[in-house]
Amino acid sequence: MNRIEALAQLTGEGLPYELTEIEALGRRVRAFKNAPVNLRALFEAGRSExxxxxxxxxxxxxxxxxxxxxxxxxxxxxxxxxxxxxxxxxxxxxxxxxxxxxxxxxxxxxxxxxxxxxxxxxxxxxxxxxxxxxxxxxxxxxxxxxxxxxxxxxxxxxxxxxxxxxxxxxxxxxxxxxxxxxxxxxxxxxxxPDDDAIMLYTSGSTGHPKGAVSTHRNILSALLSWELDAQAGMLAGFAPVVGGPQPAALLSIPLFHVSGLHVSLLQSFRAQRRLVCMYKWDPAQAVEIIEREKITGFNGPPAVTGDLVEIARREGRDLSSLIAVGGGGASRAPEQVRAIDKAFPNAAPNTGWGMTETNAIGTSIAGADYLAHPASSGRVSGVLDIRIVDEAGVAQPANTRGELQIRGASIMRGYWNRPDANADTFVDGWMRTGDVAYVDDEGFVYIVDRIKDLVIRGGENIGCGSVEAALLEHPEVIEASVYGVPDERLGEEVGATIYARSAIDEAELRAFLAPRLARFEIPRHFHFASEPLPRIASGKILKRQLRDEAAVRWG
Structure with missing residues (x-):
């Protein structure tokens, strides 16, 4: 049974995950008929000792x-x-x-x-x-x-x-x-269900952040969608190793992010999952907690999951209780996907793409699919629709890059007191994500970059994410951030800040990148940092700071 067949089998009439088309917030969406009416009902149903x-x-x-x-x-x-x-x-x-x-x-x-x-x-x-x-x-x-x-x-x-x-x-x-x-x-x-429940502020590239407001239905649609995807995955042949009597998750991401709030906390109620909270991310402490509390699930951006892989390689700690190592926030390098599979004997790597505005869901991928398509963010959720459009808003065929747009039951109501931002974000019922992506013939989504996170070098668009992925394939590179550096002749050149295990010769690195990138994509400027790259609270690398430092260094 493939995933599409599994989803159809699980969402039919009379089944726990039955989907029905309704109107919510003035939009036609597919919603879970048997979802809790609100978050209070979710909490109350989860009462136990x-x-x-x-x-x-x-x-x-x-x-x-x-x-x-x-x-x-x-x-x-x-x-x-x-x-x-x-x-x-x-x-x-x-x-x-x-x-x-x-x-x-x-x-x-x-x-x-x-x-x-x-x-x-x-x-x-x-x-x-x-x-x-x-x-x-x-x-x-x-x-x-x-x-x-x-x-x-x-x-x-x-x-x-x-x-x-x-x-x-x-x-x-x-x-x-x-x-x-x-x-x-x-x-x-x-x-x-359509009353407002939460407001999370998004970190825009310019100006003040915007308050993204979501309803109870938006949030619960995301939670049940993850459950549905997990059930469909098992029917389609992906069966994770069974853990102990009670699953346990490590909360290492701040709760003011959807990856911490939704993925780690709110999913715990229906799963009856123990949630072990960390004051802040510390790899050594995380390993101790995983061993002591027999953590079965862990979720974090690539920089955080990469820390665990490093410790597993270096110290040989017992992380066998982990059965799922999730990602999000940024794409993992293919090398890290394979490393997770090797480093944790019982853990299946998984990831997905989502936004604050989508309540963290969008696409997901796990297990064998992830290992076969390590650069992909997965297939779209059962309660959402996606499309790829060009600059004129025309839908594009498979394997053609454009802006990823999305609609469905988990999409936020809108930005708090920002009708201008809402008008710019919502187009004919679709939400503009600002992400550049393409969908292959099998329905796997590949996020190429943010629309504003491109280096435009002499008229050529270079996706920073693809250059970062190539750099991270080098065995000595631990972290890499790629950005545009102002250039008088070409407008922009490609710059990269790298944190490595040991010194790397710049000429050797260029030779390593040559078969992986087009010549114009290989960074002209390299800066080798002596310590881990700065990160924002969610664990993502603070690219804006690195870009500003580069402009001073090479300007």
């Missing part, structure tokens, strides 16, 4: 997390007057309180604003004002940044999480709020 949240020596069961979240929800209503549709901002590390705050806010119909915890004071001030947040849950580091804001939002209520300093006037500690909440449940509110 199984371990859920693990942070250092702290442990909460699913039941304990539910009870605590409802106590917090009651306090949000009684003490802070949070109404349906109000924005509750969360800005902190991956503490258990992040999860409880999210559960509490969304279960009473508020919109959880997952703020970037690495924002500086001026960025934090913008996000709070732009979202119109009524309440903020923040840890000490974020409280310090709030205090440093030049013009903090007036009337903002604040709950301090794990504070280590004296609290500002009017700020209450999380423990105090919980102690005073009592046992009365929060009021039950009618929260429909």
């Amino acid at each position: 199984l371990p859920f949240i693990v942070y250092e020596d702290e442990r909460l069961t699913f039941e304990a997390a539910w009870v605590a979240s409802q106590r917090l929800a009651a306090a949000m209503v009684a003490d802070y007057g949070v109404e349906k549709g109000d924005r509750v901002a969360i800005s902190m590390r991956n503490y258990p309180e992040w999860i409880l705050g999210f559960m509490a806010a969304t279960s009473i119909g508020a919109i959880a604003v997952a703020m970037n915890a690495l924002w500086q004071p001026h960025e934090m001030e913008y996000g709070l004002k732009d979202s119109g947040a009524k309440l903020l849950l923040a840890d000490q580091e974020r409280l310090d940044r709030l205090a440093a804001c030049e013009d903090a939002p007036a009337g903002l209520a604040v709950i301090a999480v794990r504070a280590t300093k004296a609290l500002a006037a009017g700020v209450r500690s999380f423990d105090e709020v919980m102690a005073g909440a009592g046992d009365a449940p929060p009021p039950e509110r009618q929260v429909g």
